[in-house]
Amino acid sequence: GAVVSQHPSWVICKSGTSVKIECRSLDFQATTMFWYRQFPKQSLMLMATSNEGSKATYEQGVEKDKFLINHASLTLSTLTVTSAHPEDSSFYICSASYHGANVLTFGAGSRLTVL
Amino acid sequence: GESVGLHLPTLSVQEGDNSIINCAYSNSASDYFIWYKQESGKGPQFIIDIRSNMDKRQGQRVTVLLNKTVKHLSLQIAATQPGDSAVYFCAEIRTSYDKVIFGPGTSLSVIP
Numbered sequence: 001g002a003v004v005s006q007h008p009s010w011v012i013c014k015s016g017t018s019v020k021i022e023c024r025s026l027d028f029q030a031t032t033m034f035w036y037r038q039f040p041k042q043s044l045m046l047m048a049t050s051n052e053g054s055k056a057t058y059e060q061g062v063e064k065d066k067f068l069i070n071h072a073s074l075t076l077s078t079l080t081v082t083s084a085h086p087e088d089s090s091f092y093i094c095s096a097s098y099h100g101a102n103v104l105t106f107g108a109g110s111r112l113t114v115l
Numbered sequence: 116g117e118s119v120g121l122h123l124p125t126l127s128v129q130e131g132d133n134s135i136i137n138c139a140y141s142n143s144a145s146d147y148f149i150w151y152k153q154e155s156g157k158g159p160q161f162i163i164d165i166r167s168n169m170d171k172r173q174g175q176r177v178t179v180l181l182n183k184t185v186k187h188l189s190l191q192i193a194a195t196q197p198g199d200s201a202v203y204f205c206a207e208i209r210t211s212y213d214k215v216i217f218g219p220g221t222s223l224s225v226i227p
Contacts, residue, residue, distance in 0.1 A: 034215065042123070043204060043220045044217045095215070106151075107158050
């Protein structure tokens with residue numbers, strides 16, 4: 001149980017376009033989802049925390065207008081990288097937890113390459 | 116983000132030997148800790164966890180030790196196998212904030 005699915009697993013886009021990444025909890029309802037960014041040979045950096053039905057809480061230094069997060073249902077959160085640039089190329093990983101349990105399950109990640 | 120990116124320290128061990136991976140955490144208010152394993156191109160995979168009211172927890176071939184006095188966490192892997200080669204991250208959770216903060220990670224390389 002507790003499976004989190006991310007889609008797409010990889011995406012290549014042109015500079016200036018927007019890219020949407022989906023994060024789904026497949027067999028549980030995720031009250032909270034987290035989005036991380038990971039550069040090569042580095043740790044995961046928390047970008048934002050999203051709770052279903054409310055606005056995401058962004059970490060310091062993360063531009064909320066550039067990284068749009070929507071958590072419209074208990075099983076789906078989306079991250080949209082707007083007007084992507086090459087420096088946005090990274091591995092984006094989501095995780096989900098459900099209320100009352102300290103269980104955090106990670107998706108397999110989405111590799112974004114901006115040309 | 117709160118986790119500062121650093122170049123990964125590396126640990127090389129001979130197959131069959133025991134591995135010890137260390138981690139210093141930042142906040143004395145953290146009350147839950149998790150070790151994750153991340154293979155190349157994949158998301159983190161849960162290995163073992165420990166709460167702050169414990170100082171040791173054992174799993175299958177893995178043991179986590181917690182020293183709250185010096186804010187130190189370690190992961191011991193017994194009889195290390197080639198399949199254990201990966202990057203290992205410790206993560207601290209402040210359950211009152213329900214937020215997970217990752218350490219810098221250690222790259223484990225198992226020599227056959």
